[in-house]
Amino acid sequence: GAGVSQSPSNKVTExxxxxxxxxxxxxGHTALxxxxxxxxxxxxxxxYFQGNSAPDKSGLPSxxxxxxxxxxxxxxxxIQRTQQEDSAVYLCASSPERGREQYFGPGTRLTVT
Amino acid sequence: GESVGLHLPTLSVQExxxxxxxxxxxxxxxxxxxxxxxxxxxxxxxxxxxxxxxxKRQGQRVTVLLNKTVKHLSLQIAATQPGDSAVYFCAERGSxxxxxxxxxxTSLLVxx
Numbered sequence: 001g002a003g004v005s006q007s008p009s010n011k012v013t014e015x016x017x018x019x020x021x022x023x024x025x026x027x028g029h030t031a032l033x034x035x036x037x038x039x040x041x042x043x044x045x046x047x048y049f050q051g052n053s054a055p056d057k058s059g060l061p062s063x064x065x066x067x068x069x070x071x072x073x074x075x076x077x078x079i080q081r082t083q084q085e086d087s088a089v090y091l092c093a094s095s096p097e098r099g100r101e102q103y104f105g106p107g108t109r110l111t112v113t
Numbered sequence: 114g115e116s117v118g119l120h121l122p123t124l125s126v127q128e129x130x131x132x133x134x135x136x137x138x139x140x141x142x143x144x145x146x147x148x149x150x151x152x153x154x155x156x157x158x159x160x161x162x163x164x165x166x167x168x169k170r171q172g173q174r175v176t177v178l179l180n181k182t183v184k185h186l187s188l189q190i191a192a193t194q195p196g197d198s199a200v201y202f203c204a205e206r207g208s209x210x211x212x213x214x215x216x217x218x219t220s221l222l223v224x225x
Contacts, residue, residue, distance in 0.1 A: 004156070031211065042202055042215035043157070056209065091156050098211045101147060104156035 002026070004105035006092050012111045013082055021077040021108045025094030032075050033102060034067055037089045046090075049075060050098050082112045125222045132190040134219045136203035141184060145206040147213065148177060148188045152199045160188070160201075190221075198223045 005024045013019050025032050030051045035043040045059040049069040060066070064082075069075040079086055089109050093102035126132045138146070144165040149157035163170045163177045163186075170177050176189040186203050200220050204213040 033212070035213075035215075040217070042217045043204075043213070045207075045212040045214070048209075048211055050211070056212070058209075059212065093156075095211075099145070099206065101159050101162055102213065103159060104149075106154070106156045 004092055004094055004103055006090075006105040006108050008108060009106065010109045010111075012113060015084060015112055016081055018078065018080045019082055019110065021079075021090050021092075021110070023075045023077070023092030023105060025073065025075070025092070026103055027073075029094035029096050029103075030072070031095045031098050031100070031102075032069055033093045033095075034075070034077050035091045035093065036061075037091055037107070039088075043091060046077070079110075082110075084112050086110060087112045122217070123220045123222065125224060126193050128193060128195060128223055128225050130193055132188075132193045132197070132221060132223075134188045134190075134201050134203075134221065136186040136188075136216055138184050138186065138203075138205050140205065140207070140214075141181070142208065143205040146177070146179065146186050147204045147206075148175075148186075149202045149204065149215075150197075150199045151202060151218070157202060193221075193223050195223050195225065197221060 007022045032049040034046040037043045047067045048056040064080045067077045089107040091107045093104045095102045147162040148160040151157045161172045161177050174191045178187045200218040202218045204215045207214045
């Protein structure tokens with residue numbers, strides 16, 4: 001079946017602009033996660049959605065970052081007033097339920113100039 | 114606090130040899146660990162996982178060993194192939210019960 005998909009695959013934006021990153025999880029997966037991977041680093045947890053429960057936003061680095069998940073499926077990560085330090089690969093993952101193995105999408109490479 | 118780290122940033126092995134990638138963790142309460150493989154330009158790919166009530170788990174050509182006494186995790190790849198060249202990450206499920214804490218990764222290079 002189809003895996004996790006993300007769009008766009010690459011995004012170049014000017015400092016100060018807003019960006020939206022999209023994630024389509026695996027069909028039927030109730031849990032969705034966003035992570036950030038800076039160059040040569042491991043993944044940093046950003047936010048977690050589980051069903052209709054309130055998301056865990058504890059990993060978001062600043063209030064410029066927000067995310068939503070509509071209809072329990074597609075998720076959008078929004079970064080407002082982008083800064084150069086926001087440049088990274090943003091990865092989305094989904095799992096069939098909380099605590100199970102997470103399946104990752106290919107990521108969106110964000111470059112802020 | 115929680116942390117996950119890797120002993121070696123790079124590992125070079127010859128095709129056909131066995132590879133061992135090591136990982137240390139600091140949270141003794143961690144109950145679930147995962148190894149991921151990440152090829153260039155792709156997202157991490159699940160390899161194998163292990164729960165803290167186990168010491169060893171085997172998959173196809175891969176074995177994960179967990180030593181809770183010294184808080185050490187290893188991934189063994191048998192008969193390493195060129196297609197195994199990638200960055201390997203260990204991760205632990207943190208205290209939240211769902212978010213994963215990742216190490217920085219070990220780059221595995223398989224030479225012919």
